[in-house]
Amino acid sequence: MNPSTRPPHILFYVQHLLGIGHLARASRIASALVARGAEVTLVTGGLPVTGFPPTGLRHVTLPPVQSAGEGFSGLADAEGRPVDAAFLEARRDRLLELFRQSRPDVVVTEAFPFGRRQMRFELDPLLEVIEATRPRPVLCCSLRDILQARTKPGRDAETVARILHHYDRVLVHGDPAFARLEDSFSRAAEIASRVVYTGLVAPARPEPSADRFDIVVSAGGGAVGAELALAAMAAAAILPSQLRHCIICGPNLQVATRSVLVEQAAAMAAGQVTIETFRSDFAAVLASARLSISQAGYNTVCDVLQAGCRSILVPFAAGGETEQTARACLLQAKGRAVLLPEENLSGERLAAAIARALSAPRPSPDSLDLDGAAKTANILYNLTELRNIG
Known part of the structure; x- marks a missing residue:
């Protein structure tokens, strides 16, 4: 088949390390690419996650x-043991061989080089192989709208150097009316010619679920959501028993914590609290809910905005994380959410916030661009013309 007429092949690399947000966003984009008619190979390097891809x-x-x-x-293997050089070399070689076998038209690295510096051992070699390949694939970075604040000098300069030397496009999955790259990346002006805003990568607008809850609590992947889930259970015990709660605790929540939640739910009124691990129809469940309570990760916020329900955001802030707090502050300023800091979170504080939120009117439809998956798919599909065939 003539290369100019066959569907483009996109190699999409994503590495999730703690939560599942990166994998969820990449999965949405990859699915939109398949729907657009592209051939897609999604390469992942994290622990298995129920429902993804x-x-x-x-x-x-x-x-x-x-x-x-x-x-x-640092990095650990699936059993939590620190990885050694031989392990990393084997991963690198597997990735490079996959690239050579698949001969993609477009390569996408999720977050890198703005994030995922731990993966330089395999991604820097991949960039060099791409540069030496003819025809050279188009290289893109898939990037969320708000970045983690840098604390080490020189990191932003390294990122700019990699972008200018290797990358053709930086696809920022956001609406510039909400957040611009320069708000969280100080040297954005130096790469402005490569930046394209795609809109927020939200799910399609869902039909409300037949399962109707007053309050839906979601703890993301669950790896860092235990405090939120336990506080939500404590709040349910304080609030009127006729309110129906659904706590989606995530596949990575510790088994012991989940057992505590199940035991406490069983002691409440029938139907008052439902415990779930994962809901593939999460967006639809939100669309039928009165209130969402969650951390402020990118994908969950996109789900909430698309569903149009009230929202309480408890941003993850451990380990110096700033991205979720920045997002929650922006949404609170727009009147789209109530921010409740993670520090000193308790059932009493959460119950009071729930009572206030439920008494507020449902938000009006948002004007933000939520069609980022389809727009990203169109951009990537049409980038084949940039290939260097020299």
């Missing part, structure tokens, strides 16, 4: 690694 995607897994701690300071 969805069916219908070609999915290749690298030997999994996870964060060795909340501060993303």
